[in-house]
Amino acid sequence: MAPDGWFRRKGNAAGKAARKHLDALPDGLWTKCPKCGEILFSKELEKNLKVCSKCSYHFKLGAVERLAIMVDEGSFVETDAGLVTINHLSFPDYESKLAKGCANSGLNDGMVSGTASIGGHSVVICVADFGFMGGSMGSVYGEKISRAFERGIETGSPVIIVNTSGGARMQEGLVSLMQMAKTSAAAAKFGRTGLMYISILTDPTMAGVHASFAMLADIIIAEPGALIGFAGQRVAAQAQVIKPPQGFQLAEFQLEHGMVDMVLPRRDMKDTLAKILAMGARR
Amino acid sequence: MAPDGWFRRKGNAAGKAARKHLDALPDGLWTKCPKCGEILFSKELEKNLKVCSKCSYHFKLGAVERLAIMVDEGSFVETDAGLVTINHLSFPDYESKLAKGCANSGLNDGMVSGTASIGGHSVVICVADFGFMGGSMGSVYGEKISRAFERGIETGSPVIIVNTSGGARMQEGLVSLMQMAKTSAAAAKFGRTGLMYISILTDPTMAGVHASFAMLADIIIAEPGALIGFAGQRVAAQAQVIKPPQGFQLAEFQLEHGMVDMVLPRRDMKDTLAKILAMGARR
């Protein structure tokens, strides 16, 4: 996973220097698995695509890391990197949070979009980064998703979106709620083309993103153990005053309840995507 | 409810003489309500559209009786009355059952189709008769339904079907199963026209009819207390070895479970249909 070799970024060079791994791994040689407690050699963990070798816990991946293990080497070209956030409500502390998100992720928004190929199939691809304000969706995020669908229509390419998000970005107020409608409408427009849309739900995919374009794909793939749902567990639990069912809102729960097509280990992701893309391609 | 005044039948005059009320009412002056046990004066019961004045139990109606209280007086013109059943499998006792059904109902099949007006709105209308072999669907029945949808398309008329059926007619074997697909396909073809299809589920509407065109209407209306479902209660109970839930498969149960639009007392049927038809008519 060496980003610089394959990642040809067009804009926003400033953020590049700050780019690093986003998922709160300690900087040291060793990493503790948050699920089983195993102490893992960080280099081995990287090699294993950040999946715990003992319990298969899937660590979070930043957008850059995710692209590195998903698309054909050197094929990713970023698009719409120049879109920048405006604090139009003068929402308190929004700028500082944006700056922190930028430093965390090396990105200027929680959504990276571009074109790439997977197993030789050209795709439009969007990848979210939880390190940027919890992958929350504001205007830039929604615009990138909408443009991605439109780019898919223009170029006749399938669209793949790798999701992770806490929901809509409240700092942008009502306009961030409207991103749900906007991206869903874009998905609908794309849906009429007969091209394939694949959504990948990684830990966590919640609320406004889950309740819009993320659930509107032809094929929905979840990573093992990913938390996926509408409301946070605390909210749901408050509403019920009872304990949630076993495995509530985990990927496997969503599979059982018919909401995702498969729960796919990270190591199988790229090959499976290539196979699925082949099904949509030959028409 | 004087059939002769308003019922202009084109064909099958032979059956006319045998026509009579079908729902096993005793021939006498008094009728016992099967639900509450009340002894009702038969003439009063007739006046009350065969609804028990004490407990609102809705007695079964024959097709002729049903038409009399549903369509504008004198407006019904029967179609496709000349279709006759063939015992193509030489199924044992089928002919005698047909003869009995004919004698019971004065009809030559469990489905009567035609054109009529309701509140001034022209409709294609089909009415089932449980007295003819339990309203079971064979080739004639399925053909009449399919032709009704096609007639709706040709004449630009809404289609109303009043259902009561035990299911497909097993005496015709596989071809009766195929009537489910045939009538559903006809409903689909009709559905693309933008014309309205209203299905009325009366006691009982089960199995092959329930699981095909009867559930494919834009608007589904059930009569109070009607038994409506896929499998007979005994079959379902056998499969479960537990007691069915309260009110299982009754009209009100179907309403609660989102399967019908409303449970409508018989006395409101005609007016409500006219109002609904008005919604579909002015486009």
Added chain:
Amino acid sequence: MALNVLDLEKPIAELDKNIAALKTVSEEEGVDRSVEIAELESQRDNLISQIFANLSAWDKTLIARHPSRPYTLDYIRAIFDDFIELHGDRLFADDKAIVGGFASLSGRPVMIVGHQKGRDLKERQYRNFGSAKPEGYRKALRLMKMAEKLGIPIISFIDTPAADCSFGSEERGISEAIARNMYEMSMLTVPVVVVVIGEGGSGGAIGLAVGNRILMLEHSVYSVIPPESCAAIIWRDPTKGPQAAECLKITAQHALENGLIDEIIPEPLGGAHRNYDAAAASLKAAVIRNLEELSELSAEDYAKDRYAKFRNMGIFGTEPQE
């Protein structure tokens, strides 16, 4: 009545009481006090005007949630003829938190869908406080697709604190249901007029709100998150809802300023709950006018118009690319 008086309404309620007392006395004693009454009424109306000229975002929130505020079925009764309620999603259940059906609007057929809150405790539970489950959104979608098929316009009333987030709703895909509705609504080939009549509560609202025209009653609110929840996240203090409401700018006036809605429907003096008939008349006129304007578009255009509308929602800048 006293229970249903907001703090900000207390001075108004005081005058209301005095006016009522005066009227009673006047009737009982047979003395004409009409001048005095008119004076008090004028005084009261001035007071209302004053108070309502300076409502904060939080005040608006409270008025939007006012327990006496007219709900969807109140407007349906007042505005439409021949409402024929239709039920069920044909999949799982009939959700009482969303109502819908045919109705006649000045002689023209329309399809109505809308959240329904409950007035008393029992009805509130029956309506799940206006929080819809997946089956509610799926019922609404079924009715909207039926309207599309029949070629009749759709009017959607928004009034919900939020979508239901019980375990059952999660199990049956509340996210999917909301997402699917936005997807399908965006493509409908009939006009869709959305009216926020009370609370436009985040995902629960937008799941019914993808229309060609988005109208808001003067004192309704529309927000990405309940102010209390926002406060709990930012300041770890849910009682700071008032501050959060201000930050989120959840009023109709702000939504209009930001170009996210098309029109504000004026409410009678003191809010819709002080005069159902006047509120309904105001709403009816706005809906009819918008439908008339939309009637100039063709079936294909309705979807295009809706797409363009939502596609343009977003406030961001662009940096020059290297």
Added chain:
Amino acid sequence: MALNVLDLEKPIAELDKNIAALKTVSEEEGVDRSVEIAELESQRDNLISQIFANLSAWDKTLIARHPSRPYTLDYIRAIFDDFIELHGDRLFADDKAIVGGFASLSGRPVMIVGHQKGRDLKERQYRNFGSAKPEGYRKALRLMKMAEKLGIPIISFIDTPAADCSFGSEERGISEAIARNMYEMSMLTVPVVVVVIGEGGSGGAIGLAVGNRILMLEHSVYSVIPPESCAAIIWRDPTKGPQAAECLKITAQHALENGLIDEIIPEPLGGAHRNYDAAAASLKAAVIRNLEELSELSAEDYAKDRYAKFRNMGIFGTEPQE
């Protein structure tokens, strides 16, 4: 093995046993018994031919239900490459009694849907004995609509005793789900090839069986009602299934005679369960040939062709009208 031998197969099993024993002895002793074995095998094959030339409708029923008979996933494994199973109806659950997904058939993408029975007790329960719930039909419909969108053909495998009739299935609209599938399948703009591989059980079967071509394996059955249930109704005696099967004429041969199916796919000697590979090869050839024939139609024609096909199903007479 012995548990999975039908009465009618017992003489065959006897010879199988002898042949196996002879082979073992031959191997252990290192003596060439090939002539003797070939003789026995030929004798056995003649016996099978004899028995299978005179199968009753009830015999066919038992073979169609044979516990060793290949199921949908067996054919998928044998016939297709790159099967990618897709799950869930996006509404309520993933039904294990119906499987579906993309696969590659001789290099061409197809969408597969089909009932799936279980082999052992545990898997039978997991698959609910191949009796699908509403969510199974709704999953299949979702996949078929996806195939339509992507423009790829659909292959549907039928193998179910009946649709699930538990209380839960009634509550969630098993009737609606079956009806909806027939409605939507009739309109699909891609080719649909249906293959009855075992039991074509009434509504449970037809809910996946509205295709442009309906094929049946030689020893499969297709019936409006299970023979036992029919017997229970007519003679109040469910043990008279054999007679009822005869009356109902539920064999592939009768279905073809009555013009209700298009083709019978030959099975290997003694039935598909005696040679999975040969059965799969036979099925594969038939499916490919039918898809090739259908490829001449246009997208619009597929729906028209399907409509015409089912519209013509019905056996009745017409009396002259006055």
